[in-house]
Amino acid sequence: MTEREIRILAIESSCDETAAAVVVNGRDVRSNVISSQIALHTLYGGVVPEIASRKHIEKINQVITQALEEAGMRLEEMDAIGVTYGPGLVGALLVGVAEAKAISYAKGIPLVGVHHIEGHICANYIENRELEPPFLCLVVSGGHTHLVRVSDYGTYEVLGRTRDDAAGEAFDKVARAIGLGYPGGPKIEMAAREGNPHAVEFPRAKIADAPYDFSFSGLKSAVLNYLNGCRQKGIPIVQADIAASFQKAVTDVLVENARRAVREFGMERFAIAGGVASNGALREGMREMCRSEGVAFYSPSPVFCTDNAAMIGVAAYYDFRNGKRDGLDLNAVPNLKLGAR
Numbered sequence: 001m002t003e004r005e006i007r008i009l010a011i012e013s014s015c016d017e018t019a020a021a022v023v024v025n026g027r028d029v030r031s032n033v034i035s036s037q038i039a040l041h042t043l044y045g046g047v048v049p050e051i052a053s054r055k056h057i058e059k060i061n062q063v064i065t066q067a068l069e070e071a072g073m074r075l076e077e078m079d080a081i082g083v084t085y086g087p088g089l090v091g092a093l094l095v096g097v098a099e100a101k102a103i104s105y106a107k108g109i110p111l112v113g114v115h116h117i118e119g120h121i122c123a124n125y126i127e128n129r130e131l132e133p134p135f136l137c138l139v140v141s142g143g144h145t146h147l148v149r150v151s152d153y154g155t156y157e158v159l160g161r162t163r164d165d166a167a168g169e170a171f172d173k174v175a176r177a178i179g180l181g182y183p184g185g186p187k188i189e190m191a192a193r194e195g196n197p198h199a200v201e202f203p204r205a206k207i208a209d210a211p212y213d214f215s216f217s218g219l220k221s222a223v224l225n226y227l228n229g230c231r232q233k234g235i236p237i238v239q240a241d242i243a244a245s246f247q248k249a250v251t252d253v254l255v256e257n258a259r260r261a262v263r264e265f266g267m268e269r270f271a272i273a274g275g276v277a278s279n280g281a282l283r284e285g286m287r288e289m290c291r292s293e294g295v296a297f298y299s300p301s302p303v304f305c306t307d308n309a310a311m312i313g314v315a316a317y318y319d320f321r322n323g324k325r326d327g328l329d330l331n332a333v334p335n336l337k338l339g340a341r
């Protein structure tokens with residue numbers, strides 16, 4: 001007997017993408033609609049929270065309608081509404097949460113609040129049907145750098161995290177400093193293609209008592225000091241070389257910490273997730289590390305690395321299956337911790 005399909009309508013609005021998706025049985029993405037605000041925030045050199053919230057309100061109904069249309073399904077056919085309720089910008093999160101609660105109440109459809117980082121991790125399930133816990137996952141996004149042990153669906157243990165800037169934040173700040181602008185990650189990756197990764201020896205920070213923790217603020221300062229030094233000495237600034245050297249420094253630290261964890265925890269599978277995981281140099285570095293350590297490597301396609309609602313639908317499915325339901329008192333939690341509930 002075939003089991004009945006479980007259909008999830010997922011909503012994501014934690015930062016600067018308004019997104020909705022329909023996901024069937026956890027891994028089958030029927031639609032994935034993303035309305036990006038990048039062009040709007042580029043005018044200001046970064047995400048302006050108040051503008052992000054207002055734009056989410058304008059777009060949210062449109063993206064939901066489109067996600068249902070592309071999936072060829074009606075709202076009434078959904079088994080649950082999955083929505084990101086944290087972490088993220090509070091005003092932005094509230095738009096998605098309020099929308100999900102309104103639909104849940106009006107249609108009598110169960111509500112499942114999803115942790116944004118869990119969503120990023122779950123993006124790996126979409127194109128890797130054979131991937132199942134346990135595995136290690138490095139989540140590298142604009143707000144987070146977490147090395148996580150995924151021991152089961154919905155069971156996460158944070159082994160290490162950044163002590164200061166997130167990896168994506170470092171990309172964004174360095175891009176701004178060298179005049180590449182916003183969004184920093186893709187612009188640095190593009191510039192780095194023309195540059196020499198060994199042109200400038202930037203520091204690779206290690207944290208003595210916490211081998212899986214990260215620190216990127218020293219690297220950011222080193223880039224700023226290097227730029228100041230060049231200006232004082234009248235040395236021309238070669239954007240591409242700085243971009244390539246910075247990207248190599250970030251990648252080396254992420255890869256070496258991941259290698260250590262893979263060895264220490266004897267994991268057979270390793271995955272990456274989050275916006276920075278769409279970086280080609282990082283993907284290549286991790287693939288090579290996994291090959292040399294003899295572990296299987298997983299990564300979502302770039303479209304599932306950066307913020308999207310399909311990944312929220314996947315996470316919501318496993319939460320739903322585990323019996324998780326939220327009430328209409330579900331609230332946005334801007335600093336929600338992973339594994340907190």
Ligand code: KG4
Nearest residue numbers: 141142143168185186274275276279306307
């Ligand atoms: O996961 P995400 O879309 O949003 C958060 O949850 O933060 O990640 C956005 C971050 C930004 O800092 C952006 O600069 C970075 O991911 N990013 C990249 C690339 N594409 C996006 N970083 C490096 N290389 C890329 N190709």
Ligand code: ZN
Nearest residue numbers: 141275306307
């Ligand atoms: Zn994200």
